[in-house]
Amino acid sequence: xxxxxxxxDLMKVLVVDDNDDxxxxxxxxxxxxxxxxxxxxxxxxxxxxxxxxxDLILLDVNMPEMDGYETIQxxxxxxxIKDIPVIFVSAYYTESDMxxxxxxQGAFDYLTKPVDEDILLAKVHVVKRIKQAEEKVxxxxxxxxxxxxxxxxxxxxxSIFLASMSHELRTPLNSIIGFxxxxxxxxxxxxxxxxxxxxxxxKRNGDHLLELINDVLDISKIEAGKVELGISEFDLSExxxxxxxxxxxxxxxxxxxxxxxxxxxxxxxxxxxxxIQQVIMNFLSNAxxxxxxxxxxxxxxxxxxxxxxxxxxxxxxxxxxxxxxRLFEPFQQINMDYTNNYKGTGLGLYLxxxxxxxxxxxxxxxxxxxxxxxxxxxxxxxxEEGGAGK
Amino acid sequence: xxxxxxxxxxxDNAFLxxxxxxxxxxxxxEARTGLQGVELAGKEELDLILMDIQLPxxxxxxxxxxxRDAQGEETPIIAVTSYAMTGDKERCLLxxxxxxxxxxxxxxxxxxxxxxxx
Numbered sequence: 001x002x003x004x005x006x007x008x009d010l011m012k013v014l015v016v017d018d019n020d021d022x023x024x025x026x027x028x029x030x031x032x033x034x035x036x037x038x039x040x041x042x043x044x045x046x047x048x049x050x051x052x053x054x055d056l057i058l059l060d061v062n063m064p065e066m067d068g069y070e071t072i073q074x075x076x077x078x079x080x081i082k083d084i085p086v087i088f089v090s091a092y093y094t095e096s097d098m099x100x101x102x103x104x105q106g107a108f109d110y111l112t113k114p115v116d117e118d119i120l121l122a123k124v125h126v127v128k129r130i131k132q133a134e135e136k137v138x139x140x141x142x143x144x145x146x147x148x149x150x151x152x153x154x155x156x157x158x159s160i161f162l163a164s165m166s167h168e169l170r171t172p173l174n175s176i177i178g179f180x181x182x183x184x185x186x187x188x189x190x191x192x193x194x195x196x197x198x199x200x201x202x203k204r205n206g207d208h209l210l211e212l213i214n215d216v217l218d219i220s221k222i223e224a225g226k227v228e229l230g231i232s233e234f235d236l237s238e239x240x241x242x243x244x245x246x247x248x249x250x251x252x253x254x255x256x257x258x259x260x261x262x263x264x265x266x267x268x269x270x271x272x273x274x275x276i277q278q279v280i281m282n283f284l285s286n287a288x289x290x291x292x293x294x295x296x297x298x299x300x301x302x303x304x305x306x307x308x309x310x311x312x313x314x315x316x317x318x319x320x321x322x323x324x325x326r327l328f329e330p331f332q333q334i335n336m337d338y339t340n341n342y343k344g345t346g347l348g349l350y351l352x353x354x355x356x357x358x359x360x361x362x363x364x365x366x367x368x369x370x371x372x373x374x375x376x377x378x379x380x381x382x383x384e385e386g387g388a389g390k
Numbered sequence: 391x392x393x394x395x396x397x398x399x400x401x402d403n404a405f406l407x408x409x410x411x412x413x414x415x416x417x418x419x420e421a422r423t424g425l426q427g428v429e430l431a432g433k434e435e436l437d438l439i440l441m442d443i444q445l446p447x448x449x450x451x452x453x454x455x456x457x458r459d460a461q462g463e464e465t466p467i468i469a470v471t472s473y474a475m476t477g478d479k480e481r482c483l484l485x486x487x488x489x490x491x492x493x494x495x496x497x498x499x500x501x502x503x504x505x506x507x508x
Contacts, residue, residue, distance in 0.1 A: 163475050166474060170474060171403065171493065173494040182497055210494060227476075
């Protein structure tokens with residue numbers, strides 16, 4: 001602590017007593033560590049308290065005209081001085097009800113006359129410690145408020161950055177994916193098999209880059225609580241068939257069997273179609289990615305209590321117990337050892353978890369290492385008003 | 391022959407749309423800025439306008455509003471844009487666009503979409 005701080009650290013004490021000897025006595029005890037102001041009446045106490053803003057008032061109870069009780073009552077009504085701690089000083093403090101009366105009127109503490117030097121100093125120290133603690137809290141509150149302002153500015157900047165990043169990345173991707181597709185469609189002319197294979201790789205990587213941008217944007221929206229759900233009524237079986245059809249060619253290419261099991265009756269659901277599609281497509285592409293041989297099974301089952309479960313089961317690599325825990329955390333990928341057998345952002349399942357909760361469902365993963373994995377979501381057939389986020 | 395106005399400032403993207411549209415029996419005219427686009431829309435008999443949103447002088451939303459103010463609702467306008475955040479589609483429709491296609495486009499879907507309007 002430097003000198004300046006020590007000086008401002010001095011407690012400013014207002015001593016109020018109609019008897020000059022009493023004032024003098026208290027002043028002698030406190031002069032070493034306090035800056036002292038004195039008053040001889042309740043009226044003078046109010047004036048000086050307002051003007052000097054002391055840290056503590058030692059207030060005599062028994063004074064002519066305005067006694068200590070009346071003085072404190074008036075203090076409590078004046079905004080500028082109502083919070084200054086008051087210690088009552090009285091020779092009449094022999095009965096406990098008088099002590100109680102003083103405390104009830106808002107006094108911080110009391111002292112009996114003749115004033116004991118050690119007790120007075122100890123009480124002044126308590127007030128000082130409280131004052132320091134209050135100042136610290138105020139300072140922290142101030143710092144917090146300033147940090148908050150900085151944070152919202154940073155958050156706003158982040159949103160602007162994300163919007164502009166999204167725009168700036170999509171524009172060149174439009175040319176990359178667009179022209180590649182154009183050549184694959186053989187618009188400019190016939191291509192041979194080798195060219196097709198290479199263009200497909202460009203296309204796949206372009207698509208992957210786009211997925212990445214969309215994932216990052218989705219997560220930032222979810223974390224900012226800005227996701228809007230698009231609720232509609234639709235046939236869930238039809239959606240699943242649509243997804244199965246879209247991934248079938250890639251399953252074929254890897255030589256995997258793709259099975260799909262649906263109930264006989266139509267399953268009508270009121271939910272966010274796009275979000276369900278996002279989650280299930282994620283399960284399906286994971287199954288595709290991590291399964292080298294065998295099969296992938298997608299199953300829709302109707303549950304009791306108006307719920308449905310959609311599961312995707314594979315005969316792939318499986319997940320070790322240790323990894324199961326981190327499965328739904330962001331940026332986690334099993335075997336992150338730079339060998340990168342499996343490409344991905346590590347955002348997929350984290351996003352699935354968040355999205356599933358948003359639409360009022362729950363997500364589950366089961367796996368046996370080396371045998372395969374099963375991911376499933378259970379959803380209400382009718383999403384509750386106002387979504388979920390439970 | 392149906393006539394399409396493409397308002398797009400990025401030359402690569404314009405080239406892509408030009409090539410795609412050339413696979414169909416449509417006539418294409420092009421503008422590189424919003425103001426150019428509004429001017430062409432006032433002079434030409436058009437069947438469809440493809441509107442980029444980020445443009446050098448006035449943006450696509452403003453261009454759409456001006457075209458709607460001057461020519462009314464007759465010509466369909468489709469926003470073709472990289473603005474793909476929440477609310478972007480609604481902003482385009484509110485400005486007077488009939489449709490919204492997000493970039494990067496899927497060429498087949500894109501052709502399918504514009505065929506619907508012609």
